[in-house]
Amino acid sequence: MNARRNISNRLLMAAMFFAVGGASLCSGAGPASAQSARMLIAIPDSSSAEQFVAAFEQVPDVAEAGFSVETRIMPPNVVLDAMASGVVDAALVPLAAVAGGEDAYAQLLLQPQLADTLDEQIGLQGSLLGSAVMSDVESEGLLPLGFWNDAPSGIVSSVPIVAATDLQGLKVRTPSNSALGAMLRDDYGASTVEWAFSEVYPALRNGAIDAAEVPLAQRSSGPSLNDLVGAVQGGSIIRTRFNPGVVFAGLEWYLTLTAKQQRVLGEAIREAQAGNVAELQEHEEALAAIASTARVNYTTFRQLDAQAPDGTREDIGEKARELYLREDGLGRADALHLLEMIEGARRGTGPLDRRSDASPVESGDDAAGPMVLFATDRRDDRGSVLIDRFPAAGVSSPISCGRLATDFSPGDDAGVYTRPVELYAGTAVDTDETCVQRIRDLVFETGGRLIVMIPGFANTFETAMKRGLSFARDVDAPAPVLIWSWPSLGITGGRSYSSDEAKIGFSRPHLEAFLEALAAMPEISRIDLVSHSMGGRLASLIQETATLAPLKLAIYVAPDVPTLSFAQRYGLPSHAEATLYASKSDYALTVSEWKHKDERAGRAGAQLFVAGRLDTIDTSTLDRGFFSCMWGFLRARWNICDHYNALTRAEAVADLRRLVHFGDPAEKRDLRKRTKRGLPYYEVEPAEF
Structure with a gap:
């Protein structure tokens, strides 16, 4: 572009x-x-x-x-x-x-x-x-x-077209630089002319052309769709592509x-x-009705089989792909390979049918459950509704924080929190020093331990809170959970990813200073870091530079962190006991690898990362398949995505809960031991179904 x-x-x-x-x-x-x-x-x-x-x-x-x-x-x-x-x-x-x-x-x-x-x-x-x-x-x-x-494009033809071979010898008007025009000319023997859209209707009426590639929609300028169909009575309309x-x-x-x-x-x-x-x-229904009224055959380009000289049938889709690869341009073979993978997954039954849905995780008898706090360096617009206070824009000061109301009564699947995100009754949003003091007092009252949860890419303030609330409920957190909401744009696509990467760098000194202030207080005896996806970058950076003597556990779920950087991190001394949860069929990390042209630490398979001072947990045995995210997002069910295995699959959540509660090393938990390059890693045992 x-x-x-x-x-x-x-x-x-x-x-x-x-x-x-x-x-x-x-x-x-x-x-x-x-x-x-x-x-x-x-x-x-x-x-x-x-x-x-x-x-x-x-x-x-x-x-x-x-x-x-x-x-x-x-x-x-x-x-x-x-x-x-x-x-x-x-x-x-x-x-x-x-x-x-x-x-x-x-x-x-x-x-x-x-x-x-x-x-x-x-x-x-x-x-x-x-x-x-x-x-x-x-x-x-x-x-x-x-x-x-937009409405699709197609060919209107005064000549009946029932097979692609009928295109041979036709004179077809196409727009300039039309991929379809090149295909009609080079592969099917039609002759093409590049005329203005305004000339199409009279040219069809007087026989100057046999057919035309046109938008199959009404426009305020140029000939109407009804006029175009009327000009080809007894002929054909062929939908060629969506727009x-x-x-x-x-x-x-x-x-x-x-x-x-x-x-x-x-x-x-x-x-x-x-x-x-x-x-x-x-x-689409109206177009078919218009065609029927005008006695015009209506079909799609893919439904026209080309008759080959040897009597075999040729797929028009294959012709289109051949044309695509003929054009100059880097990455076209890779793009086509990606399409083939998508189509292969689409022909299957799909991940929703291969395994049961994410399982609810019981959180005990108390619907209130663990205490959940938040802190953020998002701008505070000071609205009356909590989820509408903190937009994507960040601020260097002040840090805002508070305590969340919790409703952990049964009903939600693991990894999902559907209740409203609201402040705990009788509390308000605090800032800066008041934040540190308030959190210190709440943590001290509950035993001195704090679990910090850092969500990943494309989280609004609200979705970040729901990620943290569901985590606290699902592992029945034995200590207060503090959710750090860095100023992600909260959307996917285009430069939102690059923007969120920049926001990680922006948020790092704020979280580092915040945690160091808490760690310096004698009332705080232990801090654990739990991060997901891009939040793993923030956690890894904090571990490199922050002085956090009470840091005990560092848990990385599907970290969107370069494997090389992760390897360097675990070549350094660390007080923390680190655990990595990885998955082979991780759609989101595949996107990240494609974008960065390097491996991500959260991907399993042949590239699974193992290290001597790191417990690596491979959750690939629970994978729903590479395109589970695609299915999940299309059906508004992100929790079936393999990028969230350790936070949504009951077997993995049970292991995560044991780790958070007891700190047992992987070799003492109910996991299957494997080795890679002489170093151990562990697989989650899938439940029978």
């Missing part, structure tokens, strides 16, 4: 990011001066885009959160610059408008008939391929928030929002995405 933009625009965007957006990542600047937030959204000339924004506006919380939504139709080629410069705040942009030739994954998602059904298309967008596409289209100062989908797009927000604008507005924005986009899918399903 970046190659398509001129140097001055890139420099302007970079300057804005580092001078404004980048600074606000760690600044103490407050939210917009009022609770209201203008939201000017640029959209293309598309009824699907208009309906997406309308569905967004209709979410009741959008108005209640203070958003004032306006739309402006804008050509896609100028939208990103307008957003980066603050002219518009957000945009719906067709993927084809932002994907450069070097963007292998984005170009793959745009290939003719990559998916035959809308469900397949949405599945691909929710998979590792979708994550890779978001990284392809990332740009300084812009934040991809998710996908939207994904990206919902962008300006990063500078996003960071001015309050925590509540950031939360509502994400929720409303998800509801608009669901409405977008429903609208496209209705469009």
